[in-house]
Amino acid sequence: EAGVTQFPSHSVIEKGQTVTLRCDPISGHDNLYWYRRVMGKEIKFLLHFVKESKQDESGMPNNRFLAERTGGTYSTLKVQPAELEDSGVYFCASSPRQGGTANTEAFFGQGTRLTVV
Amino acid sequence: AQSVSQHNHHVILSEAASLELGCNYSYGGTVNLFWYVQYPGQHLQLLLKYFSGDPLVKGIKGFEAEFIKSKFSFNLRKPSVQWSDTAEYFCAVNNNDMRFGAGTRLTVKP
Numbered sequence: 001e002a003g004v005t006q007f008p009s010h011s012v013i014e015k016g017q018t019v020t021l022r023c024d025p026i027s028g029h030d031n032l033y034w035y036r037r038v039m040g041k042e043i044k045f046l047l048h049f050v051k052e053s054k055q056d057e058s059g060m061p062n063n064r065f066l067a068e069r070t071g072g073t074y075s076t077l078k079v080q081p082a083e084l085e086d087s088g089v090y091f092c093a094s095s096p097r098q099g100g101t102a103n104t105e106a107f108f109g110q111g112t113r114l115t116v117v
Numbered sequence: 118a119q120s121v122s123q124h125n126h127h128v129i130l131s132e133a134a135s136l137e138l139g140c141n142y143s144y145g146g147t148v149n150l151f152w153y154v155q156y157p158g159q160h161l162q163l164l165l166k167y168f169s170g171d172p173l174v175k176g177i178k179g180f181e182a183e184f185i186k187s188k189f190s191f192n193l194r195k196p197s198v199q200w201s202d203t204a205e206y207f208c209a210v211n212n213n214d215m216r217f218g219a220g221t222r223l224t225v226k227p
Contacts, residue, residue, distance in 0.1 A: 042218060045215070045217070055214070093161075105166055106211075108162070
């Protein structure tokens with residue numbers, strides 16, 4: 001069974017450009033999470049999808065970030081326009097929905113390292 | 118605000134030393150607790166988890182963690198570390214959303 005996959009693994013863009021990160025969760029997982037880690041700091045929650053709906057997007061830093069999960073399968077996270085402080089590793093994770101809650105183990109992708117210069 | 122706190126930013130041990138990494142959380146109600154590990158160059162993987170039952174849980178590679186509800190803690194332990202345990206360790210709490218602590222970098226000297 002394929003795990004969570006993220007693309008690209010590394011992206012270097014200039015300030016002001018647009019970047020779109022993609023996450024393919026494990027097939028059948030309703031929950032999909034996006035996280036960001038700035039070097040040396042915590043893994044910060046960005047948002048949580050349940051199928052195609054945004055369950056919680058309280059961690060999204062500002063309106064330059066847009067996440068979508070059309071059809072409840074893969075998800076994209078677009079940063080437009082990118083700023084220097086957006087640099088970091090963006091992780092995606094997925095988990096199955098059990099008993100009507102999201103309280104299960106999450107499986108992580110390898111992350112996308114975004115560098116804004 | 119709900120949070121997960123890991124007390125140690127960087128821990129350096131010699132092989133065979135005992136390890137304990139602290140984790141406290143501030144969520145109320147029922148929570149599920151996890152420790153994840155990220156080895157150099159690899160992605161995050163689950164070390165162990167607690168959902169219910171015996172508060173002392175055992176994970177892979179000889180790690181264990183104890184859930185103490187009264188202290189809102191879920192500390193990770195290993196009696197004797199190895200060089201291959203060098204990694205970053207993250208405590209996480211799932212209360213309908215998975216939230217992480219800042220991580221503890223463990224360096225084990227051979």
